[in-house]
Amino acid sequence: MKQIKICPYCKKEFTTDKNARKFCKKRCAYLYSKKKAKKEKMYLCQWCAEKFTSGRRKKFCREECRKNYMKELGYVYKNVKHIPMKVTLYDAVTKSKEEGITYGRYISLHKIR
Structure with a gap:
């Protein structure tokens, strides 16, 4: 119809x-x-709790707040260089088995990184 x-x-x-x-x-x-x-709406910054207006949905009022939030979460940036391990993975696994502990515990106890 x-x-x-x-x-x-x-x-x-x-x-x-x-x-x-x-x-x-x-x-x-x-x-x-x-x-x-395009209509601007009021939002609340998730880092500093400051009110701000934006034409699109945003979580942070400034770039500085966004970066601080990411640091707090432990966000690793892509441009950070990888630090190689002092011991190979194979050696760490075999030594952890010899000591009778898990690989993760072995790494944290011996501070291999």
Whole structure:
């Protein structure tokens, strides 16, 4: 059954046989969603609890807060150089078995890294 609806973006009347259809064209749907996304909303910074406005969903008010949050989580940046182990993995596993402890406990006890 055909229905007459009004497009929320361009306000033109259009006919449709689909109940879920809201816009007359895909272009109107795209422009409407873009317009709606640009509206600034109030957010609360997850690091310093400061209120800030943004056009898109953000967790932090400044780059500094984001970096501090990542450091607190123990986030490892990609540009950090890898520190090689002093003992090979094979040697560490065999020595841990000789001592009768797990590999992880052996590494932490002997501070191999």
